[in-house]
Amino acid sequence: MSLHHRFDGPRDAPVVVLGPSLGTTLDLWAPQLPALTGSWRVLRYDLPGHGGSPARSGITMEDLAAEVLALLDRHGLGAVAYAGVSLGGAVGTTLAVNAPDRIGSLVLCCTSARFGPPGGWRERAALVRREGMGPVAGTAAGRWFTPGFPGAEPYLAMLRGTDPEGYAACCEALAGFDLRGRLGEVRAPALVIAGADDPATPPEHAEVLARGIPGAGLVVVPGAAHLAGVERPGAVTDALTGHLRSTWGTG
Numbered sequence: 001m002s003l004h005h006r007f008d009g010p011r012d013a014p015v016v017v018l019g020p021s022l023g024t025t026l027d028l029w030a031p032q033l034p035a036l037t038g039s040w041r042v043l044r045y046d047l048p049g050h051g052g053s054p055a056r057s058g059i060t061m062e063d064l065a066a067e068v069l070a071l072l073d074r075h076g077l078g079a080v081a082y083a084g085v086s087l088g089g090a091v092g093t094t095l096a097v098n099a100p101d102r103i104g105s106l107v108l109c110c111t112s113a114r115f116g117p118p119g120g121w122r123e124r125a126a127l128v129r130r131e132g133m134g135p136v137a138g139t140a141a142g143r144w145f146t147p148g149f150p151g152a153e154p155y156l157a158m159l160r161g162t163d164p165e166g167y168a169a170c171c172e173a174l175a176g177f178d179l180r181g182r183l184g185e186v187r188a189p190a191l192v193i194a195g196a197d198d199p200a201t202p203p204e205h206a207e208v209l210a211r212g213i214p215g216a217g218l219v220v221v222p223g224a225a226h227l228a229g230v231e232r233p234g235a236v237t238d239a240l241t242g243h244l245r246s247t248w249g250t251g
Ligand SMILES: O=C(O)CC1=CCC(=O)O1
Pocket: 020, 021, 022, 023, 085, 086, 087, 088, 115, 140, 143, 174, 200, 226
């Protein structure tokens, strides 16, 4: 089943795929879009059960990576640049090791090679199946943003609008994900971006990625939690476009 997706930017420009995080839609990347669409063709997608993609059960990170690859195939796209936030970043790292000829440049935002103990993700999956999105949405602001950030509401609304089964399936994909032993296989030039105050994927997780991926750079954004690209759009956009300019087209 195809993931809901959309293209923006010139048809003949180099392609950048943007992957969203658990509980958000492709609009997570809205703050970065204006800086990208002048020079790159941007492909954004929704995770299963998020935004416009139908929910599914029993998915793995490998499945999600395969679905993104299927999107590229369907649109006749060869090698692309890929940037992803959190779960979307894990999809990108998986693609980079499974299909190195298709990922020409990689940006990993607020993500990890392993998102903590699998049990926590299975418990979260059980919670949303039992009680819906309410309890998870009630605590998300504290993970996604630093205290008092005024722009949280549209992103929390994305989470509340997520299909519980789709969200649970993505939690289970996170539970089964551990790429720590394969980071050395990434061939794409990579930049890792972390929020200095991210409680979900703290800078130590970014350091593991940056140490493990050959030649990777690391940027830690001050004053940002998990959704650093929303809370500090300028810093994340600059890091992203700087990396793309030097590795993927002219910018
Ligand atoms: O909402 C969270 O708990 C943070 C998060 C972990 C993986 C992801 O994509 O978001």
